[in-house]
Amino acid sequence: MKPHFLIAALLFLFIAQVTNAQNYLEGKVIDVANNKTLSDVFIKNITANKITVTDEDGEFEIQGSVGNLLVFSTPGYVPDTMVVVDLYKLTVKLKQTTSLLNEVNVRSQRETFDPHTEYPEVYSKSKVWILSPSSLFGKEAKNARRLKKYFEQEEKERAIDQAFSIAYVSSLVPLRGVELQTFMAMYRPSFEFVQSNSGPSLASYISDSYKKYKELPPEKRQQSSLQGQ
Known part of the structure; x- marks a missing residue:
């Protein structure tokens, strides 16, 4: 391969990687009162229709860009909405609900939720295939498994809401x-x-x-x- 073709190819790969990196937002979710990191916070990019949950360290990565609208929610905390203004790592602070009563109100007003229908890709990507190491160790697969676990718990909570x-x-x-x-x-x-x-x-x-x-x-x-x- 001629030198100028090699340089052009490398430049193309570099630009592609930079562009891809800009398509993802990273951050951490913490408790506003004590700075404790919060795991299993459900995050939805309303603009791009993408979802994720924070890991055990409160960290997250979600596809998105400047101008996107993100919503953060987890039981026991007041949901928060923010507009992305830059691509720096985000620190999101959530405030605990002021009482048990607020939690009852929130649960009673929730809309019908069917993750199998709304997010079928989560269940397909969460599967582990023996001949595919990425399905076990890949970032996308790990995120899908966290979401699947979150959805399973959410379905249980909503079953309680319906009965009680x-x-x-x-x-x-x-x-x-x-x-x-x-x-x-x-x-x-x-x-x-x-x-x-x-x-x-x-x-x-x-x-x-x-x-x-x-x-x-x-x-x-x-x-x-x-x-x-």
Whole structure:
């Protein structure tokens, strides 16, 4: 290969790598109060329709560029939205929800979510193929597996929301408003319990929990409703 062709080829590869690097945004998500890194924060690039979650160190990488709109959300924290203004590494600070009640409100207002339909590529990319090392060690595959794990947990939480809904619980206990939300935050059942207890058994659990709730002194209920996540 002639020297000028070799130089042109190398220049092309360099430009391609730079362009590709500019298509990805990197950063870290932390708690605004104590600077603790936050794992499993769901991040969506609304503009580019790309998603990811933070790793165990709170780090993330997502496809995007200047001007894109990013949304960060995780249970127990107030969602945050930001517009990308440059390609420097981002530090995103999330604030904890002020009470258990806010968490109940957020859960009750969430839209229907079907990750299998909305993000089928996550499930295909998360598979490990014996003859494909990149499916095991590749960055894209690892990110897909983190997202799949996140979606699995999210589906469980939404199954609880559906079974232990405000409408259903309020039909069984004489609580409304703040008091109802406090009760639901304190006695939210696990996914395993909901899976094995429905109908009469779930109703019995709610009634028994209400009896325990009523036995608590008023100040104890109030303190519970004001606790942060």
